Amino acid sequence: MSDENMMKDLVSLCKRRGFVFPASDIYGGINGFWDYGPLGVELKNNLRDLWWKWMVLCPPLGPEGTEYAGAPVSMVGLDSSIIQNPKTWEASGHVAGFTDPMVDCRETKLRYRADHLVVYSYLDSTFLFAFNKETSLEDVEKKIHKFAKKRGSENIRQIFELGDFTKVIISDELKDRKYNYHSLDKIVAPDTLEPGTLTEPRQFNLMLDTYPGVIRDEAHKAYLRPETAQGIFLNFKNVLDSSRVKIPFGIAQIGKAFRNEVTPRNFIYRSREFEQMEMEWFCHPSEAKLWRDFWFVERQKFWTAIGLAGENLQMRDHDKDELSHYAKAGYGTADIEYRFPFTAPGFGELEGIAHRCDFDLTQHQKISGQKLEYFDQERNERYIPHVIEPAAGLTRGVLALLAEAYTLDPNRPSGVYLNFHPAVAPKKAAILPLTAKEDHVPAAQKLYMALREDFAVDLDIKQNIGKRYARQDEIGTPYCFTIDDQTNADGTVTARERNTMAQERVSMDRAGEYLREKIKPAKG
Numbered sequence: 267m268s269d270e271n272m273m274k275d276l277v278s279l280c281k282r283r284g285f286v287f288p289a290s291d292i293y294g295g296i297n298g299f300w301d302y303g304p305l306g307v308e309l310k311n312n313l314r315d316l317w318w319k320w321m322v323l324c325p326p327l328g329p330e331g332t333e334y335a336g337a338p339v340s341m342v343g344l345d346s347s348i349i350q351n352p353k354t355w356e357a358s359g360h361v362a363g364f365t366d367p368m369v370d371c372r373e374t375k376l377r378y379r380a381d382h383l384v385v386y387s388y389l390d391s392t393f394l395f396a397f398n399k400e401t402s403l404e405d406v407e408k409k410i411h412k413f414a415k416k417r418g419s420e421n422i423r424q425i426f427e428l429g430d431f432t433k434v435i436i437s438d439e440l441k442d443r444k445y446n447y448h449s450l451d452k453i454v455a456p457d458t459l460e461p462g463t464l465t466e467p468r469q470f471n472l473m474l475d476t477y478p479g480v481i482r483d484e485a486h487k488a489y490l491r492p493e494t495a496q497g498i499f500l501n502f503k504n505v506l507d508s509s510r511v512k513i514p515f516g517i518a519q520i521g522k523a524f525r526n527e528v529t530p531r532n533f534i535y536r537s538r539e540f541e542q543m544e545m546e547w548f549c550h551p552s553e554a555k556l557w558r559d560f561w562f563v564e565r566q567k568f569w570t571a572i573g574l575a576g577e578n579l580q581m582r583d584h585d586k587d588e589l590s591h592y593a594k595a596g597y598g599t600a601d602i603e604y605r606f607p608f609t610a611p612g613f614g615e616l617e618g619i620a621h622r623c624d625f626d627l628t629q630h631q632k633i634s635g636q637k638l639e640y641f642d643q644e645r646n647e648r649y650i651p652h653v654i655e656p657a658a659g660l661t662r663g664v665l666a667l668l669a670e671a672y673t674l675d676p677n678r679p680s681g682v683y684l685n686f687h688p689a690v691a692p693k694k695a696a697i698l699p700l701t702a703k704e705d706h707v708p709a710a711q712k713l714y715m716a717l718r719e720d721f722a723v724d725l726d727i728k729q730n731i732g733k734r735y736a737r738q739d740e741i742g743t744p745y746c747f748t749i750d751d752q753t754n755a756d757g758t759v760t761a762r763e764r765n766t767m768a769q770e771r772v773s774m775d776r777a778g779e780y781l782r783e784k785i786k787p788a789k790g
Contacts, residue, residue, distance in 0.1 A: 312692070340515035342518070350496060355492075379529055396456055413459050416459055493657075498546045516546060545657075548652075553652075604666045622654070623653070694781055697710045721785075745764065
């Protein structure tokens, strides 16, 4: 199955089985917004809770070979407001610099990020062809063949088939016009067969604004936060004054953020409302590289432990031209990337570990007039801490887990099952009476009542047992406990494992212990 078809099937499964729905579905949806259904919210909450446990409740031990080795690092949590004082975003640089270059198509009225469009071009060509950079060569060829047929221009198709073309990001193409064929009036936009419909790129601010209170003018404009990080920096002094923490320590937060994306796409990967799992680690400037490297390793361990391992996960340092303004003076940013179906054979960002230097605290100290320096008693030194930021997309993490779990199997009725790690699976087990007979159902209900206090379990009584197994496989339930005639005789149930479909008899009294042993992720 192609990656494109796999993605279509995954999106279909997500709606059919209650993982993700288009927001406002009965009204035709709203671009860039999604609702999480009964199973999707469980999957998302499981990922959220595991991250919180690994980062806040049971943080890792400090780096080996240092004074911090052997003891848990210091970590506290926070839940800051979605709307902050507008000066926050002036200080952080978002008001002036949080923009994307944008081009519009005058014919289709569609909008594209200029830095996400590539132009296929060749010398002496009459026309150039723009596509989203994720577009496959197969789809590029189909479009150019269609265009050539309409124009009766075989030379376009033949030159493309010979591979005699260059591929250039459109914003670079328009910036550097040293060749006479670099011209907007020659470019055919992605969703039309007519050249010359694209506008010049212009900057587009990504923040969604709002007007708290009754007056709606520029003086009273505020913003929905585009990231959760700034709420942490604003509370740096509050946390120091109210908690028993000292440098180095971290503040973690999970919450919603909003970005007015020009072109939301790829399901829940790039949307206008999303959730982040971020932590800001405050440390002495001389230890920034130590902690940057430490968190890069620790965050890889997390994703690997919950099932994102192997060739679909990679680690990559940012190139110099990719660095954010706050990272250019430091040790840069490293990404943990996942091979999503729509990026294959390439990768897309899952989590970034950035050295933000002292940029944020310095800016907020300057704009607010509040002292945000830290006095280090052990060093007898006053300084603004440097910050290491592991920032992951919660909703992107959900998509990665879904994509990784999606497994084709022609031997199953639905032809597919979701191979979730048990720790993140929405349902840990299903309780299935073999039949709806009176002597099977009571025992199933008893086991369900015993397990539901500690585990998310499903009591599924209707339909034949094969169809119920198939449903549980398709939603990723790792274990099924089947109650049959033998249950009433000796108090055992059939435990079925999702991936192998292997079965074994387990005492009803041990079912909870059995699940507990199976679902815990290994901490490396």
